Amino acid sequence: QKEVEQNSGPLSVPEGAIASLNCTYSDRGSQSFFWYRQYSGKSPELIMSIYSNGDKEDGRFTAQLNKASQYVSLLIRDSQPSDSATYLCAVNEVDYKLSFGAGTTVTVRA
Amino acid sequence: DAEITQSPRHKITETGRQVTLACHQTWNHNNMFWYRQDLGHGLRLIHYSYGVQDTNKGEVSDGYSVSRSNTEDLPLTLESAASSQTSVYFCASSLQGNYEQYFGPGTRLTVT
Numbered sequence: 001q002k003e004v005e006q007n008s009g010p011l012s013v014p015e016g017a018i019a020s021l022n023c024t025y026s027d028r029g030s031q032s033f034f035w036y037r038q039y040s041g042k043s044p045e046l047i048m049s050i051y052s053n054g055d056k057e058d059g060r061f062t063a064q065l066n067k068a069s070q071y072v073s074l075l076i077r078d079s080q081p082s083d084s085a086t087y088l089c090a091v092n093e094v095d096y097k098l099s100f101g102a103g104t105t106v107t108v109r110a
Numbered sequence: 111d112a113e114i115t116q117s118p119r120h121k122i123t124e125t126g127r128q129v130t131l132a133c134h135q136t137w138n139h140n141n142m143f144w145y146r147q148d149l150g151h152g153l154r155l156i157h158y159s160y161g162v163q164d165t166n167k168g169e170v171s172d173g174y175s176v177s178r179s180n181t182e183d184l185p186l187t188l189e190s191a192a193s194s195q196t197s198v199y200f201c202a203s204s205l206q207g208n209y210e211q212y213f214g215p216g217t218r219l220t221v222t
Contacts, residue, residue, distance in 0.1 A: 032209045043200055043213040044153070088153070092209045096141055096160070097168075102152040 002027040004091050006101035014109050019076040021104050023089030026070070032092035033065055033072045038103065039085045048074065079108045113137075116201050116214040123221055129188040131217050133201030140206035142184040144168075144176065146197040147216075153200070159184055160206070191221045 003026035013019045021035075032051055036044035050056045050063040050072065062075040072091075076083050089101040114135040123129050133142065144156040155168030157176040165176050173195060175187045188195055198218050202211040 034210065036213075043216045046210060046212065049210060090211075095166075096204060096207070096209055097143070097155060097158065098209060098211060100153040102150075 002030070002091060002093055002099045004089055004099045004101040006087075006089050006104045008102075009104040010107060011104055012107045012109060013079050015079060015081060017079050019079050019083065019106050019108070021074040021076075021087050021089075021106070023072045023074075023091075023101055024070055025072070025089075025091045025099075027091070027093075028067075028070060030067075030070075030091045030093075033063070034090040034098065035061075035063060035074045036088040036090060036100075037085045038088060044088055076106070079106075081108050081110055084108050114201060114203055114212060114214040116199075116217050119215065119217055121217060121219045123191050123219070125191060125193060125221055127191050129191050129219065131186045131188075131199055131201075131219070133184050133186065133214055134182055135201075135203045135214075136182065137203060137205075137212070138181060139203035139212075140181065141204040141208075141211075142178070143202045143204075143211060144174070144184065144186045145200045145202065146170065146195075147200060148197050156186065156199075157184075188219075191219075193221050195219065196221045 035048040038044045048063040064073045086103040086105045090098040117132045143158040145153045159178040201214040204211045
């Protein structure tokens with residue numbers, strides 16, 4: 001089981017601000033990285049996938065990957081109360097398995 | 111629409127009983143996974159399968175078993191339920207050769 005570490009949170013941000021979530025991983029050979037959003041009492045939902053160094057934008061979400069530093073982040077711009085959730089970072093293992101971080105809980109204050 | 115379902119959504123059982131949790135997906139995904147999620151531990155892999163008749167143990171497989179008789183279903187069986195198996199269980203699936211996993215709604219299991 002590879003290690004995936006996330007900033008522990010909880011992270012509280014005002015509505016309209018940028019929420020920044022960080023994730024580091026231990027396996028330098030990892031190639032596929034994912035962000036899942038999990039609302040309280042619900043299942044994880046895939047919101048971003050990133051495979052190459054640099055930024056990937058999807059609406060208000062931007063994933064950033066730096067393989068040399070073994071670091072992946074998720075930025076949520078113009079945060080909304082509906083973004084309040086726990087965000088899970090996942091990194092590939094061998095054989096199409098994923099290792100998940102413990103998650104960072106984000107609360108957006110109206 | 112293609113989907114992944116789990117049943118039951120909630121289950122209360124007694125220590126020592128055998129329990130089976132169902133997972134059914136209509137995406138025709140070859141890969142299926144079972145996780146448990148507990149406070150302080152995140153998602154932990156129990157068992158997984160890459161196709162019919164294929165099953166593999168994950169990091170927390172003791173006390174659990176799975177079987178894969180068709181592409182759509184991967185039932186998870188707790189042979190003799192223990193209080194330590196009280197948890198939320200998620201099934202997930204992915205396409206062959208793909209890491210993107212899609213999760214079912216989960217089953218909340220309480221062992222008393």
